[in-house]
Amino acid sequence: MTTSELTVVKAVKPLPSPGRLRITGAGKQLHAGPVTYVALTVFALVSLAPLVWTAVAASRTGGRLAQTPPPLWFGGNLFKNLQAAWDEAGLGTAMLNSLLVASTITVSTVVFATLAGFAFAKLRFRFSGLLLLLTVGTMMIPPQLAVVPLYLWMSDFGWSNQLQTVILPSLVTAFGTFFMRQYLVQALPSELIEAARVDGASSLRIVWHVVFPAARPAMAVLGLLTFVFAWNDFLWPIIALNQQNPTVQVALNSLGTGYVPDQAVIMAGALLGTLPLLIAFLLFGKQIVGGIMQGAIKG
Numbered sequence: 001m002t003t004s005e006l007t008v009v010k011a012v013k014p015l016p017s018p019g020r021l022r023i024t025g026a027g028k029q030l031h032a033g034p035v036t037y038v039a040l041t042v043f044a045l046v047s048l049a050p051l052v053w054t055a056v057a058a059s060r061t062g063g064r065l066a067q068t069p070p071p072l073w074f075g076g077n078l079f080k081n082l083q084a085a086w087d088e089a090g091l092g093t094a095m096l097n098s099l100l101v102a103s104t105i106t107v108s109t110v111v112f113a114t115l116a117g118f119a120f121a122k123l124r125f126r127f128s129g130l131l132l133l134l135t136v137g138t139m140m141i142p143p144q145l146a147v148v149p150l151y152l153w154m155s156d157f158g159w160s161n162q163l164q165t166v167i168l169p170s171l172v173t174a175f176g177t178f179f180m181r182q183y184l185v186q187a188l189p190s191e192l193i194e195a196a197r198v199d200g201a202s203s204l205r206i207v208w209h210v211v212f213p214a215a216r217p218a219m220a221v222l223g224l225l226t227f228v229f230a231w232n233d234f235l236w237p238i239i240a241l242n243q244q245n246p247t248v249q250v251a252l253n254s255l256g257t258g259y260v261p262d263q264a265v266i267m268a269g270a271l272l273g274t275l276p277l278l279i280a281f282l283l284f285g286k287q288i289v290g291g292i293m294q295g296a297i298k299g
Helices: 003-011 034-058 078-089 091-122 127-141 143-157 163-170 174-187 190-198 203-231 234-240 248-257 263-298
Strands: none
Touching: 034 078, 034 263, 078 091, 078 248, 078 263, 091 127, 091 163, 091 174, 091 203, 091 248, 091 263, 127 174, 143 163, 143 234, 163 174, 163 234, 174 203, 190 203, 203 263, 248 263
């Protein structure tokens, strides 16, 4: 080994192991300390507390829930209360209705919002800024103001107590359009669109092979948010539907009727209504978090 090579070997220090890397500057790997883990654990427990309490209350009796102090651990009536809530509220039909409504709204919102967001982000047309401003402005209008005219409109169509009454007003949202527009401004290079046009690609082919692949992470995030909102929507479905053709939230509303409602059965119904959302997040949570992180990096 020559003198110069020996000097280089002495000057180069061995890299620390991955577990010992610390924050030393931009672009370095980040590692959390014990305080961060403690804080995250506390936040996770606080976030899970309502769900755990719902399960605890659903496993008890209504009389036990009325006592002080309230129960802090599971009882033995969970499956009995779940069966009672399922039968009393007719949750079988309600689950199917909510799945149909939420899925249709989600697919429609994601597709139309992506198309509209692409148009506002990358296409040049007259009054695009004004139209975007009007679209965002509709988000400032309280939805309660539209209930009466919307109900009269649906009645004129003869759609009272039918699922399309709930689906049609939510086929696309201003939030989804603005969300996709903001994402595509950064995630979709204009040069890529121009290259596709030079190659002779039609607008439909550009949307299918360029826009949709680039927007997939944001579409996943918007899809989950839309599905959760549509599944939990209560105000408009309780007005437009009845107990013979309900969604989950409308069906659960029937559990609170009566002179002395059984709180344990109500909690069991709420737990059943939450399970599909938990399953959806478990199945697609990785894609959702990846989409959020990718959007944060691109922004």
